[in-house]
Amino acid sequence: MKLYTNPFSxxxxxxxxTARILGIALDEQMVNLMTGEQRRPEFLRLxxxxxxxxxxxxxxxxxxxxxxxQYLASRVPGNTLWPDDxxxxxxxxxxxxxxxxxxxxxxxxxxxxxxxxQLLQGGxxxxxxxxxxxxxxxxxxxxxNRHLAARDFLVGQGLTLADLSVAAYLMYAKPAxxxxxxxxxxxxxxxxxxxxEAWKQTEPPMLG
Numbered sequence: 001m002k003l004y005t006n007p008f009s010x011x012x013x014x015x016x017x018t019a020r021i022l023g024i025a026l027d028e029q030m031v032n033l034m035t036g037e038q039r040r041p042e043f044l045r046l047x048x049x050x051x052x053x054x055x056x057x058x059x060x061x062x063x064x065x066x067x068x069x070q071y072l073a074s075r076v077p078g079n080t081l082w083p084d085d086x087x088x089x090x091x092x093x094x095x096x097x098x099x100x101x102x103x104x105x106x107x108x109x110x111x112x113x114x115x116x117x118q119l120l121q122g123g124x125x126x127x128x129x130x131x132x133x134x135x136x137x138x139x140x141x142x143x144x145n146r147h148l149a150a151r152d153f154l155v156g157q158g159l160t161l162a163d164l165s166v167a168a169y170l171m172y173a174k175p176a177x178x179x180x181x182x183x184x185x186x187x188x189x190x191x192x193x194x195x196x197e198a199w200k201q202t203e204p205p206m207l208g
Contacts, residue, residue, distance in 0.1 A: 002027040003068075004046065004054040007204045009033070010104075010168035011065035012053040017164050017198040018069045022076045066096040069161050081161050091155045095162035098143075099169075106140040107169040109133030110176040134179055141183045148185040152192060159196070167193040171203070 003019070003026040005012040019026050031037050031052050038050045047054045047063040055062045055071065062068055070093075073082030082089065110133060113125035144166070147154065154162040170190050173180060180187050193199055 002029055002056040004029045004031050004052055006031050006033050006052050009052050010171055013171060013202050014164045014168040015053045015065050015068050016202050018072050018081065018161065020198040020201060021081060022072060022079055024072055066100065066165055073161060080158050088156060092160050092162045095154050096165045099165045102140050103166055104169055106137045107178055110178045111172050115172060115176040137179060141186060145183040145185045148189045163193060
């Protein structure tokens with residue numbers, strides 16, 4: 001299987017972590033996002049959205065990171081990232097949907113304003129956007145914080161795809177200045193994720 005990826009993409013990283021934990025060897029094809037390789041016709045034929053990651057398994061091409069994670073996990077029977085129990089799978093999917101709809105956009109404000117904007121355009125953060133982002137993030141993060149108050153992982157008693165999906169955007173917590181300080185349970189949980197070998201092995205050099 002070939003994975004079109006980039007180590008600086010949180011969505012690509014969560015797929016790579018999934019594969020490493022499951023022991024699945026992927027042929028990783030780097031896509032240079034800085035030069036716009038993802039917008040070239042040959043890549044758009046794989047993913048019309050022009051985004052990484054994309055998985056190619058023979059004639060089957062799959063995009064959307066959480067779908068790729070579930071697909072990879074389904075190929076390893078009996079694994080604990082994606083247990084067979086349909087209610088557990090539904091719960092995992094619920095948190096992955098929440099991550100896409102709410103968590104990633106809330107984190108993305110800080111990623112753009114405090115990190116990517118300066119990196120790509122040379123401009124500083126918009127104070128108004130950051131303030132609005134802080135208000136939005138506070139409400140979203142508190143949902144996660146309350147959920148983690150009496151538990152170590154998002155679903156059940158162990159690590160699942162849900163944890164990998166939600167943790168991925170926090171790879172930029174420091175450079176993007178994502179305001180985690182008032183969410184102690186999220187910080188505790190994220191610290192546990194950061195100790196995973198799969199997290200350490202996929203840390204881009206500039207963030208390590």
